[in-house]
Amino acid sequence: MTDTGKRLVEELDEQGVEYVFGYPGGRAIEILDHVPDADVEMVRPRDEREASVMAEMHGRLTGNPGVLAGQGPWIGSLGAIGQMEGKLASSPMVVITEASERGDYSTLAPYQQARGDYGGLDLPSALDAYTKENWFPRSPTETVRSLQLAFKHATAGRPGPTAVILDGDAVTEEMPDDPIPPVWDGHDQVQNWDSRPAREDVQTAIAALSEADRPVIVAGNGVHAADAYDQLATVAEATDAVVTTSYLGKSTFPETHELAAGVIGSFGHEGANQVVSEADVLLVVGCRMNPMDTNWQSPEFIRPDEQTIIHADIDTRNAGWVYPADVALIGDAAHSLDDLAANLPESTGNNWARDRAAAAQESFYAPKCESDASPIKPQRAVKEIEAVVDSETIVTADSGNNRFWLLNYLQTPGTGTYYGSGGVGAMGWATPAAVSAAITTEKDIIAVAGDGGFTMTMTSVETAVENDVAPTFVVLNDTSLGMVRQMQHEDGDIAGVEFHDTDFVKAAEAFGAEATRAVTPAELADALADGTSADVPFVIDVRIDRDEEMVESLQSSFYKEVGGLHE
Numbered sequence: 001m002t003d004t005g006k007r008l009v010e011e012l013d014e015q016g017v018e019y020v021f022g023y024p025g026g027r028a029i030e031i032l033d034h035v036p037d038a039d040v041e042m043v044r045p046r047d048e049r050e051a052s053v054m055a056e057m058h059g060r061l062t063g064n065p066g067v068l069a070g071q072g073p074w075i076g077s078l079g080a081i082g083q084m085e086g087k088l089a090s091s092p093m094v095v096i097t098e099a100s101e102r103g104d105y106s107t108l109a110p111y112q113q114a115r116g117d118y119g120g121l122d123l124p125s126a127l128d129a130y131t132k133e134n135w136f137p138r139s140p141t142e143t144v145r146s147l148q149l150a151f152k153h154a155t156a157g158r159p160g161p162t163a164v165i166l167d168g169d170a171v172t173e174e175m176p177d178d179p180i181p182p183v184w185d186g187h188d189q190v191q192n193w194d195s196r197p198a199r200e201d202v203q204t205a206i207a208a209l210s211e212a213d214r215p216v217i218v219a220g221n222g223v224h225a226a227d228a229y230d231q232l233a234t235v236a237e238a239t240d241a242v243v244t245t246s247y248l249g250k251s252t253f254p255e256t257h258e259l260a261a262g263v264i265g266s267f268g269h270e271g272a273n274q275v276v277s278e279a280d281v282l283l284v285v286g287c288r289m290n291p292m293d294t295n296w297q298s299p300e301f302i303r304p305d306e307q308t309i310i311h312a313d314i315d316t317r318n319a320g321w322v323y324p325a326d327v328a329l330i331g332d333a334a335h336s337l338d339d340l341a342a343n344l345p346e347s348t349g350n351n352w353a354r355d356r357a358a359a360a361q362e363s364f365y366a367p368k369c370e371s372d373a374s375p376i377k378p379q380r381a382v383k384e385i386e387a388v389v390d391s392e393t394i395v396t397a398d399s400g401n402n403r404f405w406l407l408n409y410l411q412t413p414g415t416g417t418y419y420g421s422g423g424v425g426a427m428g429w430a431t432p433a434a435v436s437a438a439i440t441t442e443k444d445i446i447a448v449a450g451d452g453g454f455t456m457t458m459t460s461v462e463t464a465v466e467n468d469v470a471p472t473f474v475v476l477n478d479t480s481l482g483m484v485r486q487m488q489h490e491d492g493d494i495a496g497v498e499f500h501d502t503d504f505v506k507a508a509e510a511f512g513a514e515a516t517r518a519v520t521p522a523e524l525a526d527a528l529a530d531g532t533s534a535d536v537p538f539v540i541d542v543r544i545d546r547d548e549e550m551v552e553s554l555q556s557s558f559y560k561e562v563g564g565l566h567e
Contacts, residue, residue: 002175004140005030008096008147009038014186015151017067019043019439020096021055025071026112027098027166032069043439043467045432046459048074052082053429053457054436056161057396060091060419061440063227065154065162069096072114072165076126081426083130086161089248089423090225092154095131095163096147099123103168115167127163134163141179143170148183152190158315159225196335197312197328202343204327205310208281209340210348212308214356215241216279218264218293221248221422222286222314222333229253229415231337232285238344240353241283242360244272246293247407249286251418254391255411259353261360265293266559267404271360273556277301278356281308286333288313289322295558297322312336364411366553374520375543378402378476378550382409384524385446385474388532393417394437398430398449401482401550406448408554428456431473435460438469444532445471451499452481458507464537465512472531473513473539475504478546486549508539515539 008031012020021043024032035042045051048070055066066086068079075097086093100112110120115136127134133153135146143166150162183189209215223232232252236243236259243253244261247268253260262269264276276282277300287293295301302309304324311319312329319328329336368379382405389395391414397403399421412418419437421429431454434447454475464471478485485497508515514536518524524542531538555564 002177004143004171004173004175006034007140007144007175008171009034009040011144011147011186012040012067013038015190016064019058020067020069021045021051021058021436022069023048023051023071023074025074026100027171028069028071028096030166030171031096043463045435045463048079049081049428050432050457050460050463052079053085053432054082055093056082056086056089056091057419057433057436058440059086059093059159060089060224061437063092063155063225065092065094065151067094067096071112072097072100072123073112073121076114076121076123080126080130081428083161084424085421085426085429087130087132087423090159090221091161092159093161094147094150094154095127095161096166097123097163098166098171099136101168123165127165130161131163132160134165136165136167137170138167139170140173140175141181141183144175144183148186148189152192156192194332194335195314196331197339198330201327201329202339205283205329205340206343208308208310208326209239209241209283210345212239212281213350214279214352215239215281215283215350216276217241217243218246218276218282218284218287219243219249219252220246220285220287223249223252224416225286226333228334228337231334231341234341235337238341238348240349242275242353242357244276246287247420248422250407250420251412251415254414255364256413259357261357262363263407266295266556267407267550267554268556269360269363269408270556271363273301273558275356275360277558279307281310283310283312285312285337286314288318294322295556296562298558298562300561301558361411364409366409368548369409372521373545375545376519376521376524378405378544378548379409380521381476381524381542381544382406384521384528385448386410387525388528389413389417389446391417393444393446394419394441396420396430396433396437396445396447398453399425399427400450400453401486402448402450402453402476404550404554405476427453429453431457432460432463434471434473435464435467435469438464438471439467446474446532447471448474448476450482451475451477451479451502451504454504455502458504459511461508461513461537461539462511470534470536470538472528472534473537475539475541476544477504477541478544480546482546483550486551504539504541508537513537513539515541517541517543519543
C-alpha cells in the first residue's frame with residue numbers, strides 16, 4: 001500500500017512537472033506535504049489569483065501544463081482568473097484542488113465544504129465554467145487516474161485548463177499496490193497525437209494561395225501554442241504573403257520582418273487592418289477571429305463573398321465560426337503550415353507584399369513617440385521600452401490602455417517576445433505572468449501595467465524576490481483607471497476611476513526590490529537600463545500624460561465606422 005498523496009506527487013514527477021504554483025490549505029496539504037521530497041519545486045505567491053496566473057503563463061510559454069494547487073473555495077474564486085485566461089488563451093493547465101470535505105460533515109451546515117451538497121459551495125459547477133474537463137474522484141485509484149487524465153486533456157487538441165478535485169478518503173486512504181481497475185504507467189497513459197489536415201484540403205488551399213495576387217496571413221495564438229514560428233515564416237516567404245497577427249498572436253512573427261504588417265483589430269494597427277481588407281486570399285492560422293480582432297465585424301474589413309478564406313485551426317468548430325471559410329485545414333498549426341510549405345509550387349509569389357508591408361509598418365510610429373514632454377507621453381514610454389527589448393526578451397502586457405499603447409508602438413524584434421492578457425483580458429495579469437516567465441525561462445522579462453493593474457498583484461514582486469529572479473516592472477502611472485476614465489463625457493460622471501497616488505517606490509523597496517520614479521523620457525531610459533541589468537526585481541514608476549486619449553489616438557477606421565464599443 002502507498003500513501004495516495006505521495007503517489008500523486010510521484011505522478012507529477014512522472015509528468016515532468018518542474019513547478020507547482022499554489023497556496024497551501026485544505027486537502028491540498030495532503031499533496032504539498034510530499035513536495036519537499038520530490039523533484040517538483042513549490043512557488044507560493046501571496047494569493048491564489050497570482051498563483052493561477054503564474055501557472056497559466058508557465059503553460060503558455062512551455063506548452064506543458066502549468067500546475068496550480070490550493071484549497072477549493074479559493075482556487076474556485078480567486079484562482080479563477082488564471083483559469084479563465086487559460087481557457088480563452090489556450091494555455092495548458094492542471095489544477096489540483098479539493099472540496100474541503102471533512103469526514104461525514106459535508107451535509108451538516110457546511111463551513112468551507114465545496115462538494116455541492118445542500119448548504120455548501122458547488123466547486124464542480126464553478127470549475128465547469130472555465131475548465132475543459134474536471135474530475136471529482138471518490139477513491140485513491142480514481143484520484144491517480146484522474147490526475148493522469150487531467151494532464152492528457154490539458155494538451156489534447158486545443159490546450160486549456162483541467163482540474164482534479166480531491167475529496168476526503170479519496171486522498172487520505174492508502175493507494176492499493178494492485179488497484180482495480182489498473183492504473184497504467186503515467187508516461188504511457190498520458191500521450192497525445194497531433195492531428196494534421198486532409199490532403200485534399202491542403203491542395204485546395206495551395207491552389208488558392210498560388211493564384212493569389214494579394215495574399216495575407218492572419219496569425220493567431222495557435223501559432224504560439226504549436227510553436228509553429230519557423231513554419232509560419234516559411235509559408236509567408238514562400239507565398240510572398242503579408243503577415244498580420246491577432247492581439248494574442250502578436251510576436252508569432254517578428255514585426256521587424258519585411259513581410260510583417262502588425263496587429264489587426266479595433267485598437268490595432270491601421271496599416272494591418274487595411275492590408276487585411278485589401279487581400280484577395282486570407283490564410284487565418286490559429287485564430288478564432290473574435291470581435292476585437294474583426295473590428296466588430298465591420299462590413300468593409302473582411303468580406304467572405306469577395307475574399308477567399310482559408311482557416312487553419314486545431315478545432316474544427318473554430319474554422320468558419322465567425323466568417324464562412326472556403327476551405328479549412330484542421331490540425332496542429334505546425335503540421336498545417338508544414339503541409340502547405342511542402343506542396344507549394346516554386347513559382348508562387350507577387351510584386352505586392354513587401355512594399356505593402358513596409359507601408360503598413362508606418363503604423364508603429366507616431367510623432368509623439370519622440371516627444372520630450374513631462375509627464376511622459378505613453379507613445380514615447382513604449383519606444384523607450386522597445387529600445388531595451390531584443391529577441392531574448394519577453395514583455396508581458398496587462399489589460400487597459402497600457403496594452404494598446406504597447407500593441408501599437410512596441411515593434412517586436414523576434415518570436416515569443418510579447419504576451420498579453422488577451423484571453424479574458426484580466427487586469428493584474430502582467431506582474432505575476434512576468435514572475436512566472438522569469439522562473440520558467442532565462443530571458444530578460446519586462447512587465448508593463450497601469451497603476452490600477454499593478455496594484456492588484458504587486459505582491460508578486462515579493463515572490464520574484466523570494467525566487468531569486470529579476471523582472472523589470474514598468475508601471476505606466478496616471479493615478480487612475482485610465483481607460484474607463486477616458487470614457488467619461490465630462491470629469492466625474494463615472495464613479496470609481498480615480499486612485500490615491502501610491503508611492504510604488506517605497507512599496508517595491510518594502511518587498512526587497514529596487515525601484516525608481518521616472519518623470520522624463522531621459523529618466524525612463526536610464527531606469528530601464530538599470531532595471532534590465534539589475535540582479536534583483538526592479539520597479540519603475542513612470543509618470544505618464546493622463547490626458548493622452550487612447551481611443552481617440554488608436555481606434556481603427558473600421559471600428560469607428562461601426563460606432564465604436566463605447567457609443
